[in-house]
Each structure stands twice: as C-alpha cells, then as structure tokens.
Amino acid sequence: MPILSLSGITKTFGAVAALTGIDLDVEAGEVVAIVGDNGAGKSTLVKILSGVHAADSGTITFEGGQAHIATPADAHRLGIATVFQDLALCENLNVIENLFLGQELRALRLDDVAMEVRSWELLRQLSAKIPSVRTPVASLSGGQRQTVAIARSLLADPKVVILDEPTAALGVAQTAEVLNLIERLRDRGLGVIMISHNMADVKAVADKVAVLRLGRNNGTFAVGEVSQEDIIAAITGATDNVVTRRAQSQERLRQ
Template sequence: MHRTGGEPPLLRLEDICIKFGFVEALKSVNLDINRQEVVAIVGDNGAGKSTLVKIIAGFLQPGFGHIYLNGEEVTIPSIRAADRMGIASVFQGQEFCDNLNVAANLFLGKEVNIGGVRDDEEMNSRARSVLKTLSSAIRVGSPIASLSTGQRQTVAIARTLLNDPQLILLDEPTAALSVMQTAEVLSYIKRLRSEGRTVVMVCHDLPDVFAVSDRIVVIRQGRISGVHRTVETSYEEIIAEIAGVATEHEYEEITESPKYGNMVRERKLIDRTMSAALDRNAKGYWAGNE
C-alpha cells in the first residue's frame, strides 16, 4: 500500500539471517516496508521481533542478507548511521536525565550551540515545535522527573523527530502504560503516519496493534509466518499464527477463550479513549502553552 507506479518500497529486507552462538534468531526474513504506513510486528517471546527491529536500527548486524533503503542497497553499521539515513528508533527503557527538563532531554547529546554557547532559546523553540507536531500537552520546561511513564514515552518519540526521519522504529511503545496513556501514544503514531512518515512497531498487545496498524507481520521461530492487511484479518487469525495452530479444534479454542473476549472489549475501550485524547488535544492544549 501507499506505493505509486514502479516506486521501490521505503525499506526492503532480503534473506536476513542472524545467529547468536548456535541459535538462529532470524532465518531468511524477507519484508517490504512501504511509505506512510504503520507496520506492527508481533510474535511470541523469543520469536525474533526485537532482533529484526534492532537490525533495521543498526544496533545489530545481520550475518547474511541485504537491506535496501529507497531502492539503494545499504549497510547500517550503527544507530548513529541509521539516524543519518533517516531511521530513528525508540527502544524499551529509554534513558533520560531526571535533573533536566523536557527540552534539555530532547537535545541531550545534540545540543544547539552558537559561538560555543548553548542556545537554550532555540532548543526550547524547536522542542515546542516538535511536541506540537504530536499535539502533546507536555511543557518543554517541565522537569522530566515530573512526567508520567506515558509522557516520557511521548518525549522519547518526539526526540526521534528532531532529524525529520522517514522511518521510526518503536519497540513496545505502549508497554506498562495506562489505557489513557496508551491511547495518547497510539494517537501520536497515527499522527506520524498522517505526516507522511512510516512507523514499524513491535507490540505484544493485539488491541493496540489492531487500533493503529495498516499491516501486521507475524514472526514465529525466526521466520515470517504471515503478513496481513489489518482490515482483512482478525484476532483469531493472528493468534493462530503466533501459536502455530494447525487444526480446526485448536482454532475454535482460541475464539472460545475468555482472553479473546477481553481483547475485543479492550479494543473498543482503546478506540473510545483515542478519540477522547485527540479531542482533548484539538482544543488547544499544545506543548507551547507555558
């Protein structure tokens, strides 16, 4: 989707393999990531989800395979190199300096200097601008230590926007968040897509995946077992692929599980809270309001 004519995908992975000792973590992975879409990568623990994202981010190097960015073959030797290529990433446990404010944390290690002097005014201005892009109500002068877990995640996402990336990689962006915080982060992800960016997210929570993704990639035991357009699949189909379900009886057990019913109800709650979060931000609670 989001392709025109003979335009190559934004990112193409061909035969990506990686081993840790004698363990094959990824086995001949082939995947296209298109422009202006949200792709969710799902799978059981140890399936290879985060490993795949870390290869795209430059954190890990594949043992074999080819990576193409905008149709050109590339190597991504480091996270810094990925950043220069327009690939930004947010991993779990993002570190902040609790003694600094939001703006200072956004520019940590990338401070704006004029004549050797740090330009706080310019950094504050750019911080407001990037947070306003997300419709975030976070104030740039707030101490980072005063923010909730969800707000800190928002700052981590905002930090990726400073270099105007094409592709943003998110590893479990809604983990350990409340329903409202989750809804806000998911609404920010939708906003990133509406601005023309592509988001690849690892996520274990299927209601979040179905709420925001355009395509779902299922990884099982180091291989891609399925790629689905979200509007054309279901919880049952995705769970079955994650679990490696092979029989009709096993498939029926999925739909009869109380866990499945809980996911359906949670998805409806997320949709309502996402709408509430968007409505609240639309009323003018911008990051620039001090």
C-alpha cells in the same frame, strides 16, 4: 516502492539462529506492526535496523538503494530512528535537555532560546499534552515520557521510526495518547514499525501485521482483512487453541 525493504535477513548468535530469511516491506505513511511470542526474533530485528547488530546475510534496501547498517550512526544517516522500550530518558533533566541531549544547539554557548522554540515545534506537531518544556521528565506520566522520546527521534527528520513496545505498562488513557501519536507519525508520511504484544493496539493503528515465529516469517496480513484470532494462531503456530475455540463457541451461540 517501499521506503524500507528487508530480504532474506539472517542473524545467528553462535549455534542459535535468531533470524532466518526475514522479509519485510514498509511503505511511507504506513504503520507495520511486528508481533510474535517471546524469542520470536522481534528485538533482534529491531537491533539490526537500528545498527546495534549487523545482519549475517540478506539485503536491506532503503529508498530504492541498497543500504548497509553496521552501526547506529549508519541507521541515523539513512533516516531510521528507534525509540527503545526503556526510552533512555534522563529523569533529572527537563524536556528540552532530554530532546537535545548530545545534540545541543550552540555557537559560542548553548542556544537555549532556539532549543526551546524547536522543542515546542516538535511537540505541537505531535499535539503533545505537555504543560511546559521546562518540566523535569521525572514529573511526567508514562504517556508524556513516550511523547518526549518520540519527539527526540524526530529531531533529525527521519523517514522511518521504530517503536519498541510503545504502550507497555501504560494505562488506558496513556495508551490512547501514544496510539494518537503513532497516527500522527503516519499522517506525516513516515513509515512506522511498531513492536507490540497488544493485539488491541495493533488492530487500532496498524495497517499491516507481520508475524514472526521462531525467527522466521509466519505470515503478513492486512489488518482490515484478518481477525485477532488468526493473528494469534499465526503467533502460536496453532489454529486449535483456547482463543479460537472460545471465539467459535461464541459464534455458534450467536447463530
């Protein structure tokens, strides 16, 4: 049984249909990549799952029971954590302060020791390459900042983690670091939804690819059974494009 299942999710903004009849299943220990062109509805779907927007119609099932997500608090209580593209980190604060921002451990006063211990536990689970939890976030690399944002999402022990463009604007080494983090999340048995434009990243870590086109489902593929050209064709809605023609030409030359 999928840990998260969407059926017939529809969302409109005035006369604009952002999503129409979206179906999606995410199982525990599975990475599902959601891909699509700009305006395909990816961001709207993320905001519905994270409680920023409420769906107009459709059903969300979580761990076998019907769920209603109207606010971010609803998503948090269910066990859905979202790491948005901007990461929402405070650069003037250190790693501990960012991890526990708004969720500080306190009795009569802040329990700095307990927060530092918990911070190291989370980072070790992700095999994070961060020299010190007392380091200001402003001095961290893009990949290390993504690590902090992902670690913060794990504080409440979620069942599903949503990553919005986790490798955008990262270099090769930092991208590899983030992809390793995604694999560790899957190894921990979490369901992972990854929004991405990068087909190489999708092929590297995803188990399944769901394509959105103009706010509708346009195919769901097992990564091991589909080519990059087929995914791009589903995204663009065309099988006759420069990418597929180049691939076919190279294949003929090899033969």
